[in-house]
Amino acid sequence: MPEIILEDPDGTFAMLRDSVAAFAQRFDGAKSLRARRGAGRDLDRDIWSAMAEAGWLGLMLPEDLGGAGLGLSEQAILSEALGRALITEPLAQLSVFSGTLLAGAEPGAERSRLAEGLISGSLVVSPVWQTTDGGFAVVTATADVAGVTLSGTADLVVAAASADVFLVLARSKDERVLISVPAGSDGLSVSERPTVDGATLAQVRFDGCPVAAEQVLARGLLGNDLLDDAIQATRLTLAAELAGAGSKALEATVDYTKERVQFGKPIASFQAIQHRLVDMWSVAEFSCAAIVNALERLADEPGKPAALAVLAAKARAGDAAVDITRKAIHLHGAMGFTDECDIGLYMKRAVNLNATLGNPAQLRLQFVALERAA
Known part of the structure; x- marks a missing residue:
């Protein structure tokens, strides 16, 4: 299935993916989402604490603040895996956005206290x-x-x-x-x-x-790049999570169409179904490629080229995840519309993330304005 593919000489990306897979064995994403929704909570503190124990909350915070000091590539791989597992705690906003702001804040006791609490999970x-x-x-x-x-x-x-x-x-x-x-x-x-x-x-x-x-x-954040950096990092994190959700929805749909029988054979054998699955696979691959391109631009061409690439990645990943999950529901038939079927949760998650920090139409307008700017 499509995924974000980056060179992994020391195995860090594989380790992050494995850690999320093990985490999902302890905390089933769909089950946890339903439980939190039923209880009317906005955050599951047990899951949040477990994410802190896994070292995910301070992944991008610098080492002098107690973080892991890793970069956006590692964060993208982690967020993609969380999207696949439907772990829906708001890591992008509470860890990436807040962490980027704290990393760029002025040194002091309050900054250190907040960073320590964020990393340990003791402070939201x-x-x-x-x-x-x-x-x-x-x-x-x-x-x-x-x-x-x-x-x-x-x-x-x-x-x-x-x-x-x-x-x-x-x-x-x-x-x-x-x-x-x-x-x-x-x-x-x-x-x-x-x-x-x-x-x-x-x-x-x-x-x-x-x-x-x-x-x-x-102070003095009006002309400072700190807020732009926080928005950019969070958008790319959201794009990766969207890519993971879309890819998992596609995988689940492929598996289901192999099992669902109509006219005496699996519907996956019908050419019309195969064409639709290929279309879903194509947009999933393009969204992953757009994220890889954004990561490469951030590493090699920071500034305007990187900003354009991040806008494009979030727009493409959002469109792809919503398109894939809607088609996935259709291919699941009537059961796809029930709350008991996990595929609907993936669609709702995709719709929410797609609107966060700009929907595709807004991001494309920003892209054009930035591209035309001197």
Whole structure:
């Protein structure tokens, strides 16, 4: 089946894939997703702690912060494997996005505390920065004697109910600042809503929320590449997870069509079915190739070429995963529409990830604008 293919001289990528396969034996992805959805939780802390024990949460954090110091290639392989296993805890946002911000923040006790907690799984650190259309949230930080006071609203916040700390990107006069805000702070409120795949997104509101000066982690982020780096790394992580989900949905469908009998023989023997499976295989292969291309551009041509490649990879992987999973449901027949059939969970997961940090139409518009920019 299609997969992200990279040179693996020391066996690191194979080890990561094997570790996810072993993990999935302990925590069945589909079963865990249904259980979390039924309980109305936005995060399974047992699974999150196990992911921390596996060393996945600090995979890309630098070694001086206690992380593994690995790169996006390793993260992409890990996320692809998690997508295949339907392990749906929001690693991309809570580990990759938050970890990238912490790695680029100013050294200090609060930064070290958050990094240590993120890596160990003892702290769920959720980023707060978006509006419903994916733009920057209007959260203002007003300086006072004790530190700053936050006011404003942000949307699309993941694991908000489980979060121990919020990493807030706020505007202070003419600069953007990164601030650590403990959950449960005065003047902070959370309003959740369910998503299509059983996860939740939340609106976080700050109404005169006081924050101590030592919780300001970075300043001057308006002209800084840190936020762009976090978005880019997270988009590629999401693309890899989408590629894994699409590939697994294709594999499950191929297996099912070999078993489902119509007119006295497996439907996989029908030419029309074979053509559809080949189409699904083709888009899955192209999405994996786009991710490999983005990883190569990031290594060899950082800057505009890499940014274009990441936008293309996320757009292609999103389109591919949604297309594959929808066709997979159709080929599973009536049972594909039931909640008991795992293939529907893959489709819902693909739809959710496809919309995260830009759907394909939005990403292609960004691609064209960036390509035409001087």
